[in-house]
Amino acid sequence: MSSCSCKGIRTCITCEKEGKIPFLDLQQTAWTDFSNHPNHEGDFILYPGIEIIHNFVSPDEEREITEKIYQTPFVDSQSGRRKQDYGPKVNFKRKKLKCDVFTGLPDFSHSLYKRMNDYPVLKDFIPVEQCNLEYTQERGSAIDPHFDDFWLWGERLVTLNLLSDSVLCMTKDDSPDIEIHVPLTRRSLIVVYGPARNIWKHGIHRNDITQTRLAITFRELSSEFQSQGPSAKLGQDLMDIALSFKGVAVGNKAV
Numbered sequence: 058m059s060s061c062s063c064k065g066i067r068t069c070i071t072c073e074k075e076g077k078i079p080f081l082d083l084q085q086t087a088w089t090d091f092s093n094h095p096n097h098e099g100d101f102i103l104y105p106g107i108e109i110i111h112n113f114v115s116p117d118e119e120r121e122i123t124e125k126i127y128q129t130p131f132v133d134s135q136s137g138r139r140k141q142d143y144g145p146k147v148n149f150k151r152k153k154l155k156c157d158v159f160t161g162l163p164d165f166s167h168s169l170y171k172r173m174n175d176y177p178v179l180k181d182f183i184p185v186e187q188c189n190l191e192y193t194q195e196r197g198s199a200i201d202p203h204f205d206d207f208w209l210w211g212e213r214l215v216t217l218n219l220l221s222d223s224v225l226c227m228t229k230d231d232s233p234d235i236e237i238h239v240p241l242t243r244r245s246l247i248v249v250y251g252p253a254r255n256i257w258k259h260g261i262h263r264n265d266i267t268q269t270r271l272a273i274t275f276r277e278l279s280s281e282f283q284s285q286g287p288s289a290k291l292g293q294d295l296m297d298i299a300l301s302f303k304g305v306a307v308g309n310k311a312v
């Protein structure tokens with residue numbers, strides 16, 4: 058029995074030391090090849106759906122937020138990540154939601170939320186989930202290419218990048234020779250929407266985690282849970298809870 062949280066094909070340095078073989082080492086090849094790829098030097102492709110707001114928080118704010126985050130215990134997650142969740146308990150496969158464990162987003166996110174609404178791309182953004190992820194080089198943290206769920210989560214994925222720079226890698230299964238590398242600079246906020254959200258998968262390579270990184274991802278509801286949708290009532294309840302900003306991380310209630 059491994060002492061980490063990785064299931065199935067996922068690995069981190071802990072379970073690899075115990076003999077588990079990393080499945081996705083092909084990523085390393087893609088990365089190396091890409092630096093010599095002709096498209097990297099000359100041509101470009103249009104790539105809509107990414108907005109980066111540099112210096113969204115100041116160094117002082119980064120320190121305060123980081124201190125608050127580290128006052129809450131993390132839960133081990135897959136591929137060497139650790140996480141703190143503020144949101145409903147979700148069974149994505151069965152499309153089921155439970156709100157009773159959700160107490161809202163944490164207090165420190167209130168001012169971040171208000172500031173987001175100052176930017177046109179996030180004018181009407183209402184987050185109903187916050188996930189704080191910690192990546193470290195020691196644990197070999199990474200996240201495999203994936204889509205965020207489409208049933209529950211809406212158009213915009215919003216991430217605040219803290220403590221170090223990294224790279225978001227965008228890939229498309231039908232174009233295996235193309236990787237789009239999006240800079241995740243320290244203290245920037247990235248908004249992923251449109252084709253970058255709906256057509257391209259996103260992930261982070263282990264090699265791109267060179268120092269501890271904290272990512273705070275905020276998600277909004279899909280149209281199914283918004284005002285005209287069939288689950289609007291549940292959606293409104295979720296928004297009310299989220300915006301109380303009295304949240305305790307899910308799974309840490311007794312702490």
Ligand SMILES: O=C(O)CCC(=O)C(=O)O
Pocket residue numbers: 188190200205216259261272274
């Ligand atoms: O760490 C990040 O910036 C991305 C995390 C992510 O894609 C996710 O949690 O779904």
Ligand SMILES: [Fe+2]
Pocket residue numbers: 203204205259
């Ligand atoms: Fe994601």
